[in-house]
Amino acid sequence: MSRYQALRYYIIVRLLLAPLMLWAIATVVFLLLRATPGDPADAILGGRAPESAKQEWRKQLGLDLPLWLQYVNYMGSLLRLDLGKSLTSQGQAVWQVIVDYFPATAELAISSMIVALGVGIGIGILSASRPGTFLDWGGRLFGIVTYSLPMFWVGMILQLIFAVQLGWFPSSGRFSSSLPAPERITGLYTIDSILSGNLAQFFTTLHYLALPSITLGVLLSGIFERIVRVNLKQTLQADYVEAARARGIPERKILFSHALKNALIPVITVLGLTFASLLGGAILTEVTFSWPGLANKLYEAISLRDYPTVQGLLVFFGFIVVGASIVIDILNAYVDPRIRY
Amino acid sequence: MNNSTGCKILIFKNRFSSLAKSLGGMGKFFCLFGLCLFLVISCGKGSQTTVSTTKVASGNGDRITVGTTLRPRTLDPADAYEVQSLVLVYNMSDRLYTYKSGSTELKPQLATALPKVSPDGLTYTIPIRQGVVFHDGTPFNAKAMEFSIQRFLQNGGKPSFLLKDVVDSVKATSEQELTIKLKKPFAAFPALLAFPGVCAVSPQAYELGAGKFQPSKFVGTGPYKLTQYGTDLVRLDVFDKYWGEKPLNQGINWQILSSPANLFNAFRTKAVDVAYISLEPIQIKTLQESAKKGDWQAIAAQGSAVKFMALNRNQKPLDNAAVRQAIAALIDRSIINQRVLYNQAEALYSMVPTTFNVYKPVFKEKYGDGNINQAKQLLTAAGFSQSNPAKIQIWHSSTSPTSASAAQTIKAIADKNMEGILQFEINPVESATFFKDISKGLYPISIFDWYPDFLDPDNYIQPFLECPKGSLANGCEEGASKTQGSFYYNPKVNQLIAQERQEQNPKNRQKIFTEIQAQVAIDVPYIPLWQSKDYVFAQNGLKGVQLDPSQFLIYKTIQK
Numbered sequence: 001m002s003r004y005q006a007l008r009y010y011i012i013v014r015l016l017l018a019p020l021m022l023w024a025i026a027t028v029v030f031l032l033l034r035a036t037p038g039d040p041a042d043a044i045l046g047g048r049a050p051e052s053a054k055q056e057w058r059k060q061l062g063l064d065l066p067l068w069l070q071y072v073n074y075m076g077s078l079l080r081l082d083l084g085k086s087l088t089s090q091g092q093a094v095w096q097v098i099v100d101y102f103p104a105t106a107e108l109a110i111s112s113m114i115v116a117l118g119v120g121i122g123i124g125i126l127s128a129s130r131p132g133t134f135l136d137w138g139g140r141l142f143g144i145v146t147y148s149l150p151m152f153w154v155g156m157i158l159q160l161i162f163a164v165q166l167g168w169f170p171s172s173g174r175f176s177s178s179l180p181a182p183e184r185i186t187g188l189y190t191i192d193s194i195l196s197g198n199l200a201q202f203f204t205t206l207h208y209l210a211l212p213s214i215t216l217g218v219l220l221s222g223i224f225e226r227i228v229r230v231n232l233k234q235t236l237q238a239d240y241v242e243a244a245r246a247r248g249i250p251e252r253k254i255l256f257s258h259a260l261k262n263a264l265i266p267v268i269t270v271l272g273l274t275f276a277s278l279l280g281g282a283i284l285t286e287v288t289f290s291w292p293g294l295a296n297k298l299y300e301a302i303s304l305r306d307y308p309t310v311q312g313l314l315v316f317f318g319f320i321v322v323g324a325s326i327v328i329d330i331l332n333a334y335v336d337p338r339i340r341y
Numbered sequence: 342m343n344n345s346t347g348c349k350i351l352i353f354k355n356r357f358s359s360l361a362k363s364l365g366g367m368g369k370f371f372c373l374f375g376l377c378l379f380l381v382i383s384c385g386k387g388s389q390t391t392v393s394t395t396k397v398a399s400g401n402g403d404r405i406t407v408g409t410t411l412r413p414r415t416l417d418p419a420d421a422y423e424v425q426s427l428v429l430v431y432n433m434s435d436r437l438y439t440y441k442s443g444s445t446e447l448k449p450q451l452a453t454a455l456p457k458v459s460p461d462g463l464t465y466t467i468p469i470r471q472g473v474v475f476h477d478g479t480p481f482n483a484k485a486m487e488f489s490i491q492r493f494l495q496n497g498g499k500p501s502f503l504l505k506d507v508v509d510s511v512k513a514t515s516e517q518e519l520t521i522k523l524k525k526p527f528a529a530f531p532a533l534l535a536f537p538g539v540c541a542v543s544p545q546a547y548e549l550g551a552g553k554f555q556p557s558k559f560v561g562t563g564p565y566k567l568t569q570y571g572t573d574l575v576r577l578d579v580f581d582k583y584w585g586e587k588p589l590n591q592g593i594n595w596q597i598l599s600s601p602a603n604l605f606n607a608f609r610t611k612a613v614d615v616a617y618i619s620l621e622p623i624q625i626k627t628l629q630e631s632a633k634k635g636d637w638q639a640i641a642a643q644g645s646a647v648k649f650m651a652l653n654r655n656q657k658p659l660d661n662a663a664v665r666q667a668i669a670a671l672i673d674r675s676i677i678n679q680r681v682l683y684n685q686a687e688a689l690y691s692m693v694p695t696t697f698n699v700y701k702p703v704f705k706e707k708y709g710d711g712n713i714n715q716a717k718q719l720l721t722a723a724g725f726s727q728s729n730p731a732k733i734q735i736w737h738s739s740t741s742p743t744s745a746s747a748a749q750t751i752k753a754i755a756d757k758n759m760e761g762i763l764q765f766e767i768n769p770v771e772s773a774t775f776f777k778d779i780s781k782g783l784y785p786i787s788i789f790d791w792y793p794d795f796l797d798p799d800n801y802i803q804p805f806l807e808c809p810k811g812s813l814a815n816g817c818e819e820g821a822s823k824t825q826g827s828f829y830y831n832p833k834v835n836q837l838i839a840q841e842r843q844e845q846n847p848k849n850r851q852k853i854f855t856e857i858q859a860q861v862a863i864d865v866p867y868i869p870l871w872q873s874k875d876y877v878f879a880q881n882g883l884k885g886v887q888l889d890p891s892q893f894l895i896y897k898t899i900q901k
Contacts, residue, residue: 042777045422045499051780051824053502060497060552088414089556100572156602164606171606177406177574177594177613290599290607292572300412303740305773 007333014326025318026078029311030071040087040305061087063307074311083312088304094312097297102316103187104174105293108216108285109278111190111209115217117271120224121264127225128232128263129255139229146222155215155288162211169211172290176204212289220274227270231263238262265336272328276321403591405883405899408604408613412597415556416570418489418538419547420498424618424792424892427537429575429595431889432896434540434561435585437467437486437519438531440890443642445696445796447531451486451541451562455531462526462843463509467519473584475543476559476566483513488544490521497551500538503794507533526843528850529797536795537893564588564897573597577896588897589885608637608878614901615886616878617894621742626683628878637880642888643687644873646792647694647801648747650735651826651867655816656785658723658731665865667719667763668733668786669704673711673754678871681746686871691858692805693798694872696890699854700798703862704869713758720762727761736784738776739769744788747870779826787826788870796890798854799841805867806831806857807838822866829866 040063041054049057058064062073077084083094127139163171175181175189182192182201190209193201235241236259244254283295294313301309411425418430437452449455451473456465473481490511494504507530509522523530533539546560547553559567564583569576575595579588596613598604605624608616620628632639650668658664674688687695688710690702708715725731735751737744745767752765770778779787793800808820811830822829834857841853861867877894879886885898 037771037774037777039773039777042773049499049502053497053505056497086556092556104572159606164610167610170612171610172598172603173596173607173612174573177596178404181571181574287599288603290573290597290603292597296599303773 007330010333011326011330014329018322018326021322022315022318023075026075026311026315027071029314030074033305033307033310034067036305040307044088044304044306078315083315084308086301086309087306088301088309094309097309098294098313098316099187101292101294101297103189104291105279105286105295107188107190107209108212108291108293109275110188111213112216112220112278112285113271113275115213116220116224116274117267118221119218120221121228121267123221124225124228124232124263125255125260128229128236129251131233139225143222143226143229146219147226149219151216151219151284152288154219155212155285158211158215159288170208171211174205174208174292176208179204212285212291215289216278216285220278223270223274224267227266228263231266232259235259235262265332268331268335269328272324272331276324279317279320403901404594405590405592405615405896405901406594406596406613407615407617407894407896408596408598408607409617410598410601410604410619411617413575415554416559416567417498417547417554417556418540418542418559418561419493419496419501420554420556421538422499428893429577430540430559430561431537431891431893432563432593433559433565433567433577434537434542434563435473436535436537436540438535440535440796442887443890445890447535451481456521458845462528462845463523465521465523465530466514467521469517469519470584471517473541473562474582475541475546475562476580477543477546478582479543479545481541481562482516483519484516485544486519486541487511487513488547488549489542490539492542492547492549493539495549495551496553498538498554500536500794503533503536504539528842528845529795529799532795532797532800565593568592586897589900590896593896608880611880614880614883615894615899618875618877618892620876620878622682622685625685625876629876632878635881637878638883638886640877640879640886640888642875642877642892643696643890644875644892645694645696645796645890646790646873646892647689647692648686648743648788648790648870648873649689649692649867650870651779651784651787651789652865653782653785653787653826653828654866655782655828658725659733659785661723662864663719663723664725664731664733666708667716667723667731669862669865669868670708670712670716670719671755671759671763672708672751672868672870674870675710676754677747677750680750681743682871685874685876687874689869689872692861692867692869693801693854693858696796696872697798699851699858701855701858703858707862711754711758716759717762720759725762730762730764732764732766733785734766734768735786735788736768736770736775737788738772740772741789744790745769748788780824782823782826782828784826790873793891798850799838802854802857803838803842805829806834806861808835825867827866829864831860831864834860 041058045054045057055064062070065073074084086092086094086097123139123142127136130136159171162168179201182189182198182205183196185192185195189205190202193205236255241254241259244258245251283299285291286293286296287299298310298313301313411428413426413429414423415421415426416429418434421427421430435451437450438447439450440446441448447455451470453468453470456467458465469483469486475481479485490504490508494501494508507523507527509524512520514520541562543560546558547555557570562584564580564585565577565588566580567575568578574597577593577595579592596607598607601619601621601624604616605620605628607613608628616628628637629639631637652659652665652668654660654665678684678686678688689695690705691700693700720731735748737748739745748767752767755763755765775787778784791801804821805825805827806822806829808817808822808830810819811817813830816828817823817830837853837857841850841857844850844853875888875892877886877888882901884900887895887898889895
């Protein structure tokens with residue numbers, strides 16, 4: 001079997017396994033939620049509602065059915081791509097929750113990733129290309145510090161400095177409440193404002209996006225910086241690089257044309273996984289900056305034992321992670337001929 | 342270099358050549374571009390309104406931006422039961438009755454007069470206002486009000502039990518008259534009709550039927566109509582066909598922030614005109630101090646929420662009334678208020694708050710504050726000593742910082758003064774579990790808040806003390822006191838509650854409430870700790886910022 005046939009076969013197997021993984025995720029989430037102490041009727045109706053009202057409410061939403069029947073109903077709905085309706089906002093479909101909140105999360109994740117890649121790769125290159133110098137030590141320190149600092153703390157400090165003291169950025173939120181928000185086309189304000197040709201809205205969006213994405217991006221950049229630095233250092237000591245030097249190729253060209261591309265391969269793997277986790281787990285950033293994203297909504301749903309919303313959002317996040325890992329594998333296989341399946 | 346390595350280099354070279362060129366050639370460009378973009382974005386704030394240096398957020402016309410951490414769960418009045426939803430419903434709707442400004446006295450709103458009550462106290466006849474239209478243009482009449490109340494009852498929303506337990510039937514007896522029959526007499530019923538959820542909604546926009554809710558729209562008759570219900574912003578515009586007094590602003594932007602810290606910062610940077618619920622006590626203190634210097638305005642109002650401890654009489658040693666009384670004597674409300682809330686509350690000595698004229702400081706009269714000697718005497722007489730201490734667990738929701746601080750302060754008072762005779766153990770528990778387990782009787786002492794559904798002393802008495810099924814030996818088996826975790830059962834109190842609910846004469850009701858309060862101070866099923874004070878902060882230049890007695894911010898009086 002040729003390499004490309006093997007790759008095609010591998011992709012097909014991965015795609016076929018994806019629904020199985022999603023089923024496993026949905027089942028685990030379903031069971032874990034039911035095993036968690038606390039009843040949605042108590043969490044949502046509160047302590048003062050009489051037991052009869054709680055019973056009626058459970059009946060109305062099918063929560064009084066046996067667990068297996070609830071599971072069968074849930075899986076049946078999932079097969080029809082119906083994630084159910086929120087228990088807290090009765091009447092609102094979970095898909096609608098995703099449609100409403102996901103664009104904000106995606107926009108923050110994309111912009112943070114751009115910052116993380118730019119800063120991480122840039123500092124990684126500087127650090128690796130000047131071993132033993134101040135830049136190298138500085139890069140190492142940057143990697144360790146950004147990797148270990150807690151997001152919420154850095155977020156608050158940056159808010160205090162750049163929003164409260166200097167007043168350069170808004171302290172929180174996604175868009176100015178006193179201006180009309182970009183007309184919804186994709187839900188991504190940056191894209192929507194460009195599509196509608198409104199530059200003022202575009203800059204307002206960037207103004208609001210800057211602080212959370214810089215915070216999250218810089219903290220994530222440590223991972224990329226470390227990977228690039230370590231890999232680039234190793235690559236710069238490889239035989240083929242020595243050979244290139246011996247041929248008199250300028251150091252700058254060796255670095256960017258020969259060494260860096262090898263050093264960047266592991267970044268793809270980390271990039272995909274970090275991006276997937278960012279989409280699902282940027283809760284601290286969202287809470288710190290009042291960013292109206294899906295992770296924030298998930299936290300709220302968990303607190304209120306809103307089973308359909310939690311299940312729906314986690315399956316959606318699961319879908320993203322599974323999808324991202326498949327894309328990474330394919331990309332890795334494409335760019336690195338050493339990978340075999 | 343061998344051949345295979347050379348091949349790899351060639352393959353990589355092809356696949357990454359564009360990237361390498363970009364990185365090599367455009368590195369400087371990217372750095373420069375990034376720097377320029379940063380400067381453009383950060384310096385571009387001059388054109389924005391949120392970080393304005395003017396006294397009130399500018400560029401917003403006469404619209405008011407209210408910052409809050411309250412994210413509404415739903416805007417459907419038949420399902421809204423939390424302050425975050427009700428405050429919006431309250432400002433967009435009209436009820437039959439509402440409260441007079443700054444008081445708990447009712448006044449007609451969609452009704453034209455207070456109800457006529459039949460001699461048996463079961464039938465309420467309400468005259469209905471004419472010339473009112475809904476936000477969708479549908480005319481309002483008694484039939485529409487009947488529909489709204491039926492929907493509240495039948496759709497089975499979160500607060501539906503408030504009326505279900507009381508109302509037997511609702512009928513529009515003419516175009517301008519509504520007749521409501523009750524299952525049993527309930528003197529506080531008109532106050533129940535002032536609950537924001539019992540507002541008029543358009544029959545054209547809503548449906549009757551269990552679970553048929555509209556969480557993201559609102560069509561009522563109030564001074565504002567809903568124009569945007571976003572993930573972090575709710576926009577209300579003035580309803581130009583409103584029958585009553587028009588709002589003094591052009592609309593409200595309800596900006597939802599995710600934490601008190603964000604609200605605090607947003608207000609300080611003048612990104613919002615008004616900061617309204619929830620700020621931490623330390624943040625309120627800081628804002629108050631700045632308000633004294635003239636940086637902004639601080640508006641404080643007496644709140645209607647109360648914080649109390651429920652003592653489970655079915656758990657040892659709390660089955661002994663002397664132990665419950667000893668704890669009541671030990672509590673020092675001034676220390677708690679100072680340490681936990683920076684004096685941002687009012688010490689409370691009865692289950693009924695000071696808002697009502699029936700309030701009697703019975704706990705102060707009987708036990709005082711921090712009466713250590715009395716506490717020791719009561720415990721010693723009950724057989725407790727250093728070698729045989731009374732050990733009691735206090736439970737609270739882990740999401741309530743004030744409950745946690747209050748519990749710690751009470752424990753510290755006991756540790757410092759009680760010489761080991763009384764020992765507390767503090768246990769926080771996740772809120773969903775906490776509220777689930779209270780009625781199961783798992784907690785000896787639990788600390789929590791009570792937000793009233795309607796402003797009548799009955800709403801601070803009946804939901805805590807009534808128990809129709811129980812015994813003196815086993816406590817409450819079914820009833821409100823079981824739900825609140827005290828398992829209190831006293832036939833005399835049950836009888837008094839039934840009397841006050843039937844009694845229409847305010848003076849006679851006052852006497853009954855006095856008797857109930859006195860009995861609570863003796864039996865100590867609950868220990869009241871404090872009554873909230875509500876704070877709202879407004880930028881300088883704003884006028885008319887006020888809270889109603891139910892702690893709702895009134896939008897229509899705010900003016901720039």
